Amino acid sequence: MKNTVKEMLRSGKTALVVWLSIMWPDAIQTIRNAGFDWVLFDTEHGPPSIETVNRMIQITDGRAIPLIRVVWNDINAIKKALDTGAFGVVVPWVSNKADAVNAVRYSRYPPGGLRGVAPGRAARAWGVTPNEYLEIVNDEIMVIVQIEREEAIENIEGIVSVEGVDATLIGPMDLSASMGLRGKPFHPKVVKAMEKVVEECKSAGVAPGIAFAESIDHIGKLMDRGFQFIGVGEDISLLLKGCEDTLKQIEATRKF
Numbered sequence: 001m002k003n004t005v006k007e008m009l010r011s012g013k014t015a016l017v018v019w020l021s022i023m024w025p026d027a028i029q030t031i032r033n034a035g036f037d038w039v040l041f042d043t044e045h046g047p048p049s050i051e052t053v054n055r056m057i058q059i060t061d062g063r064a065i066p067l068i069r070v071v072w073n074d075i076n077a078i079k080k081a082l083d084t085g086a087f088g089v090v091v092p093w094v095s096n097k098a099d100a101v102n103a104v105r106y107s108r109y110p111p112g113g114l115r116g117v118a119p120g121r122a123a124r125a126w127g128v129t130p131n132e133y134l135e136i137v138n139d140e141i142m143v144i145v146q147i148e149r150e151e152a153i154e155n156i157e158g159i160v161s162v163e164g165v166d167a168t169l170i171g172p173m174d175l176s177a178s179m180g181l182r183g184k185p186f187h188p189k190v191v192k193a194m195e196k197v198v199e200e201c202k203s204a205g206v207a208p209g210i211a212f213a214e215s216i217d218h219i220g221k222l223m224d225r226g227f228q229f230i231g232v233g234e235d236i237s238l239l240l241k242g243c244e245d246t247l248k249q250i251e252a253t254r255k256f
Contacts, residue, residue, distance in 0.1 A: 001126040003087050003140040005038045005065045009167060009207035014223055018064075019234040023052050025060050031235055032062025039064045040231070043081070044071045044092050054084040058125055067142065073099055078106040079116050085125020088142025090169055095151040097158035104164035107143050109134065112164075142166045144209065144229070148174035153193045160204040167207035167229045170194055186214060198226040 005015045015037040020028060032039055041053045046069075048056075057066050068081040069090035081089050091103040105113045123133035143164055148171035152159065160168065172185030172194075181187045194210070201208035209229025213219045222230055233241075 001128060001136070001140065003065060003142060005067075005087070006140065006142050006166060008037065009228055012228070014228045014230060015207075016219075017067075017229070017231050018238065019046075019231060020056075021046050021048070022235045022239075023048050023056055025056065027235060028056055028060045029062055031238075032060065032064040032066075034064075036064045036232070038087075039066050040090065041066065041068045041086070043077075044069050050080050050084070053081075053086075054121075057084045057086060058121070067144070069146075073103055073106075075102075075106040075114060078103070082107060082115065082141065083118060083122050085122045087140065088144060088166070090144045090146055092146045092171070093148060093174075094145035094159060095149045096155045097162060100145050100159045100162040100165050103145055104143050104162060107141055108138050108164065112138060144169050146171050146211075147197055148178070150175070150178045150193070153196060156197050156200045157204075160200050160206040165206055167209050168197055168201055169209040169211055169229060170197060171211050173211075195225070202226060 008015050017038045017040050018031050018036050019040050019042055020031065021042065041048060043050055043053060053068060065087045067088045067090060068084070068086045069092065070077040070081050073091045073094060078089050089107060094100050094103060107113060107115060109115050109117055119130040119133045123130045126133055144167045145159060145165055146169045147153070147156065159165065172190065175193065176182060176185045176187060176190045179190060181190060184190065198208040207228040208226055210222060210227050210231065212231040213222055219230055219232060
């Protein structure tokens with residue numbers, strides 16, 4: 001198994017994600033086959049438990065690579081997430097170099113890390129033997145650190161210097177709130193801070209990412225600014241948009 005998203009980012013390409021909250025196999029299968037590059041199960045703010053996410057990863061497949069946002073930068077949370085067969089983790093509230101070091105160590109098997117060795121379930125999800133999984137996983141797992149505090153902006157050079165950090169993921173809502181601009185995720189001061197992250201990421205060979213855009217048009221602007229790792233929406237919001245667009249098309253051709 002190869003982590004195609006990791007390969008894309010290394011080659012300078014952009015990877016698009018859908019956040020998942022509808023924990024139903026048919027819905028997840030549809031999203032994963034739609035053409036997006038990766039899907040993100042959210043166990044920090046989303047309602048799914050790790051037991052539910054494990055079930056969904058084990059019984060669904062498709063093109064998009066599954067990742068999990070863990071509830072915290074915690075060795076047990078990261079261990080459980082990766083043991084489902086996820087190809088990586090998004091780790092929230094990474095605000096300094098020490099946080100980033102821990103996120104990587106918790107995600108790697110010894111000798112390079114501290115992840116407990118129980119590869120059976122994850123190996124089944126990857127379609128390999130446990131020994132094959134152990135041989136390749138440290139190279140294939142992605143570690144994405146979430147930048148969502150003003151402190152993280154101040155320490156961004158140290159954060160992205162940590163070997164094993166593959167990408168950053170800016171959380172505009174929390175970042176703006178920490179800067180005294182709650183509810184203004186793309187205020188000019190916040191955007192300036194984002195630009196610093198992109199610059200430092202590029203210098204360090206780390207892919208800069210962002211959790212969401214203001215609109216579909218904004219996604220293109222984010223790409224132009226150098227973001228490679230971009231959230232395009234949540235499954236529920238995409239479902240709602242599909243319904244709204246369908247009704248608009250019907251209304252345009254027939255008056256009720």
